Amino acid sequence: MNLESSKEQIEKENALTESEFIKQYDSSKYEKPSVTVDIMVFTVIKDKLCVLLIKRGRHPFKDAWAIPGGFINMDEDADTAAKRELEEETKVTGVHLEQLYTFSSVHRDPRMRVISISYIAIVPYNKLQYAYGDDASDSRIFEIRRANDDVYILDSLDYNIRLSKSDLAFDHYEILKTAIKRLEGKLDYTDIAIDFLLDKKNFSMNEILWIYKAISGKEYSKPNFARDFKARYQNRLVKTGQEKSNHGKPVNKYSISDK
Amino acid sequence: MNLESSKEQIEKENALTESEFIKQYDSSKYEKPSVTVDIMVFTVIKDKLCVLLIKRGRHPFKDAWAIPGGFINMDEDADTAAKRELEEETKVTGVHLEQLYTFSSVHRDPRMRVISISYIAIVPYNKLQYAYGDDASDSRIFEIRRANDDVYILDSLDYNIRLSKSDLAFDHYEILKTAIKRLEGKLDYTDIAIDFLLDKKNFSMNEILWIYKAISGKEYSKPNFARDFKARYQNRLVKTGQEKSNHGKPVNKYSISDK
DNA sequence: GCAATAGTGTCTATAAGACACTATCCG
């Protein structure tokens, strides 16, 4: 504890019952940081990993792109705040949402001390595409490309717009990089890929392969991928039928059940 | 953002430069939670995973066992606060310290709203054994045992003392369970096991095997473990010699270099 | 038929589990 208290003070406290103690406790004695949640909304379009960013309309970092988020209310925990902010920003509910990491550099916000609890949301693209506005809107979906350890952020509508670290507000570039590493890491031992599926009850091997490719940045051999995916989800995966494509052999369609 | 501002207010703000804006910004307008760091000090004794807990001497949860921690200062980030608290509590420096998760239930602390950023410290036992006091001290090392999804916490000096969820302060039982899962998960793709070694420049295959066993709770075949460990660390591992034991064949000793 | 796409089967290389066998020490 960095709250130094005298011996006498502690003894006086301990003479009270716990409920007496809580009544007399004054929590305003010490300066406190502000706490926010930031939610990275990830989606996969075809075989590309994408993230939703919003253009800041006010200081600080006015006109820079930022991860959506906001202050945590005193009557909600961080998960609830993240869920609320996600819905306010995108109207999306009922998706995979997990805490990533808490960023706490002293001067990450120039206004004041702000600690940010960051979250990852996994949103199938069809749930998202009508939620964020058109070209004129202040929110946009960016494509994420990787080379070595670097992360490139491209406007998915206009590849000429490429964001660099300084185009992002606060420490949001670092937060994004951390999130992408986390997604990569969790790909093989969790079900996050499945959470990106447009329709868990009707998808092809290609669709799920593309999602794996989008997250890992790696290429997969189609035959081997199908073999391994089927083996991994043998208890949950059902072939539901076939569907003619406009060229070539019809594709098998699958359904996957919740665990 | 849950900070509602009028259109006029935003326009007034945006007429300012960023530095003018920051000067006039009043961060005390909104109520804020307190933020603490909690540090779980893990160590391995023989083949047992152990954690350091302290007996609370004051309200709330007076006399319950707790994960050491304290409030974050306004001029330090969470990593720095965790490092400081670890040193204040155990005199230990220079060990593996990583952020685990941020716990934020609204009523986790009965005094007030407290958000806790939890950390895992990995401390070789020889660095720890003289730091925490004797039997009479308010800190003690507990052994962690697992059965299925349950976690048992045993006083390593007296197995008759077994802590249950309600013997721990706050939500510290939940935090501990989360930490143990994280350690298990990171065992195979990080070097955390090595961080538990008493001496990275002089250890036996048995010592490192015991650490793996302690963390995973699983049994390992000695021959296969040695084969796989050598394969995994072939670039960093050097056989340094042999050492006679009081019975049986002498043991090979190894040294492992930093990455 | 042929280009295009989907999917099967097979061979190989690597890693993981089981465990018999050998080695060295102490008394």
Added chain:
DNA sequence: CGGATAGTGTCTTATAGACACTATTGC
């Protein structure tokens, strides 16, 4: 020598990568 502990070698099974081959459709 026998009990105890350490370490090697080998066989078997499971998993992952490479890729040739077959299947179905539209034009």
